[in-house]
Amino acid sequence: MTFIDPQSEQDPLEVLHRVFGHSAFRGLQEEVIRHSVAGGSGLVLMPTGGGKSLCFQVPALCRPGLGVVVSPLIALMEDQVAALRQQDVAAAALHSELDPDEARAVWRDLNSGQLKLLYVSPERLTSEGTLARLDEMRIALFAIDEAHCVSQWGHHFRPEYRALPMLAERFPAVPRLALTATADPRTVQDIQRQLGLEDSPLFRASFDRPNIMIGALARDQERAQLRGFIKRAGDSSGAGLIYCGTRRKAEQTAEWLRADGQDALVFHAGLEPAEKREAHRRFARGDAVVMAATIAFGMGIDRPDVRYVAHTDLPKSPESWYQEIGRAGRDGLPAEALLLYGAGDIALARHRIQESGASDEQKRVERQRLDAMVSIAEASTCRRQILLRCFGEAAPEPCGRCDICLNPPKLFDGTVPAQKLLSAVLRTGRRFGAGHVIDVLLGKTTPKVTQFGHDQLPTFGVGRDLPESAWKGIARQLVAQGALDVVVENHGELVPTEAARPILKGEQQVMLREELVAPLTPLGRSRARPALPVLGNASADPVFAALRDWRRKTAAAQGVPSYVIFQDRTLAEIASVLPADLDALGKVSGVGATKLERYGDAVLRVLRECE
Ligand code: ADP
Ligand code: ZN
Numbered sequence: 001m002t003f004i005d006p007q008s009e010q011d012p013l014e015v016l017h018r019v020f021g022h023s024a025f026r027g028l029q030e031e032v033i034r035h036s037v038a039g040g041s042g043l044v045l046m047p048t049g050g051g052k053s054l055c056f057q058v059p060a061l062c063r064p065g066l067g068v069v070v071s072p073l074i075a076l077m078e079d080q081v082a083a084l085r086q087q088d089v090a091a092a093a094l095h096s097e098l099d100p101d102e103a104r105a106v107w108r109d110l111n112s113g114q115l116k117l118l119y120v121s122p123e124r125l126t127s128e129g130t131l132a133r134l135d136e137m138r139i140a141l142f143a144i145d146e147a148h149c150v151s152q153w154g155h156h157f158r159p160e161y162r163a164l165p166m167l168a169e170r171f172p173a174v175p176r177l178a179l180t181a182t183a184d185p186r187t188v189q190d191i192q193r194q195l196g197l198e199d200s201p202l203f204r205a206s207f208d209r210p211n212i213m214i215g216a217l218a219r220d221q222e223r224a225q226l227r228g229f230i231k232r233a234g235d236s237s238g239a240g241l242i243y244c245g246t247r248r249k250a251e252q253t254a255e256w257l258r259a260d261g262q263d264a265l266v267f268h269a270g271l272e273p274a275e276k277r278e279a280h281r282r283f284a285r286g287d288a289v290v291m292a293a294t295i296a297f298g299m300g301i302d303r304p305d306v307r308y309v310a311h312t313d314l315p316k317s318p319e320s321w322y323q324e325i326g327r328a329g330r331d332g333l334p335a336e337a338l339l340l341y342g343a344g345d346i347a348l349a350r351h352r353i354q355e356s357g358a359s360d361e362q363k364r365v366e367r368q369r370l371d372a373m374v375s376i377a378e379a380s381t382c383r384r385q386i387l388l389r390c391f392g393e394a395a396p397e398p399c400g401r402c403d404i405c406l407n408p409p410k411l412f413d414g415t416v417p418a419q420k421l422l423s424a425v426l427r428t429g430r431r432f433g434a435g436h437v438i439d440v441l442l443g444k445t446t447p448k449v450t451q452f453g454h455d456q457l458p459t460f461g462v463g464r465d466l467p468e469s470a471w472k473g474i475a476r477q478l479v480a481q482g483a484l485d486v487v488v489e490n491h492g493e494l495v496p497t498e499a500a501r502p503i504l505k506g507e508q509q510v511m512l513r514e515e516l517v518a519p520l521t522p523l524g525r526s527r528a529r530p531a532l533p534v535l536g537n538a539s540a541d542p543v544f545a546a547l548r549d550w551r552r553k554t555a556a557a558q559g560v561p562s563y564v565i566f567q568d569r570t571l572a573e574i575a576s577v578l579p580a581d582l583d584a585l586g587k588v589s590g591v592g593a594t595k596l597e598r599y600g601d602a603v604l605r606v607l608r609e610c611e
Contacts, residue, residue: 021592048326056143065138215403238307245313414512
């Protein structure tokens with residue numbers, strides 16, 4: 001059965017229905033697709049999960065000739081190719097890790113004009129052999145996925161992408177579509193310049209991802225906080241990601257999660273290529289799998305049903321944080337992101353920037369990005385509004401879908417406790433970290449307190465009215481507000497800044513967030529989970545469970561990830577509509593003609609067995 005004649009033109013909407021089984025385009029997709037079917041080039045900015053793949057897959061199928069997709073990661077290419085083949089699209093991937101037989105098969109299909117979509121790594125594409133072959137072929141379009149890899153300003157610069165500007169010169173008649181989830185204006189301009197897209201349109205979707213509930217918490221008891229979060233957000237069968245600041249921490253996190261009985265994996269740049277591939281593969285195929293990783297784990301994650309993303313350390317910019325949490329809930333179903341952070345993170349990140357070999361300009365930019373991230377972490381108004389503002393997007397209303405909106409922090413006049421803490425810092429000689437200063441405030445006679453005679457100070461014991469956790473919260477907020485610095489290169493001692501002076505003199509009021517000062521409760525316990533436009537409470541439905549079970553077996557038999565058979569969303573819709581025959585099943589979003597033919601009878605059988 002051949003659906004797509006490689007040489008003839010097709011209608012986009014018809015391709016969407018027939019091949020992908022979706023009823024309508026989403027957001028900007030239609031505009032982008034019409035433009036590129038007509039032969040236009042451009043740059044597409046859409047958040048992760050926004051639906052970028054269809055923006056190039058549909059035009060590639062509609063235009064005569066071969067669609068060439070440049071992609072930086074092998075795992076990503078292979079999953080997309082597997083998903084396309086499920087839909088009977090002649091797709092293949094060309095990269096350095098194919099064995100010679102596989103590579104020969106790809107070349108054979110390429111030479112015979114059989115292929116409709118070719119995924120290729122940048123270094124393979126720009127090798128003379130490939131280019132010479134492409135010169136002779138009709139090319140529908142070049143899609144440059146993860147286009148921020150071309151820019152040094154982006155956070156995933158790939159030297160191999162540097163060769164891509166030549167596409168514009170060598171194939172001037174072929175439209176180029178670059179796609180990225182990075183909205184940082186500097187990176188965007190750089191991509192346009194590098195890929196010769198300055199005069200082509202920029203398609204910019206909203207970066208809001210309303211189905212991702214976002215929240216942040218001061219890191220208090222990290223494991224307990226994560227356990228509570230995973231239990232709630234993972235909902236027993238959902239996959240999740242835990243981003244850690246260092247490789248070591250990723251390893252340790254995976255270890256204790258495993259000891260907890262979780263199916264936990266680890267990923268970081270220090271793994272061997274084979275280990276990385278295995279981790280990718282297991283993550284793509286596992287059910288309630290959780291990946292503890294550094295930010296090295298990212299672009300290859302194509303699974304649409306990641307239910308939660310946690311950060312155990314402060315990300316270095318809102319852009320990277322958003323890209324990382326954006327890996328949750330691509331299927332549009334509810335997902336959740338949690339950021340854990342401490343004052344030490346902020347200080348450490350500032351220190352790293354200072355000590356890096358970057359130019360002053362670059363350091364300044366990095367500092368701005370970090371400050372923006374801190375303002376999100378320490379927010380006392382809607383976090384999503386602050387976040388979207390970082391991307392140059394106005395969000396007039398509070399979102400109602402973040403921890404702050406759901407549970408607005410109460411502010412209180414914290415001038416007096418702030419003065420107590422600052423004066424304890426001064427009186428102990430600005431030589432101690434928060435732990436010791438707080439011991440003095442609480443009037444604890446630790447060996448260190450006695451040794452330095454700090455039990456003789458007037459500030460000794462003046463903080464007994466508040467618990468230790470409250471003092472930690474106050475210290476952190478004073479750091480965030482810039483009244484205290486943490487000297488990271490030594491032992492994390494606290495040092496008052498100029499901004500501390502008016503506070504100590506009583507000339508300036510300090511407003512503090514009550515909840516950061518009160519003992520902390522994990523996000524879920526005190527806060528209700530908001531209602532979302534979900535397809536029912538699918539995970540508790542026995543029909544949905546039976547369909548998932550069938551899907552797992554079917555996927556395992558073919559050695560592909562479950563979601564390339566059908567996504568959760570599709571199964572949930574089937575479980576709620578309960579189609580009686582193939583016609584009705586074919587109307588469900590995500591059931592295209594090929595999938596209907598392949599799996600329709602089996603799905604109807606599962607439904608009958610559930611009756
Ligand atoms: P991105 O590459 O931008 O992160 P994807 O292309 O992976 O996003 O799409 C995200 C999810 O949205 C996928 O599960 C995809 O099947 C789904 N999707 C995309 N476009 C549509 C559409 N028009 N109708 C229904 N589902 C869609
Ligand atoms: Zn909000």
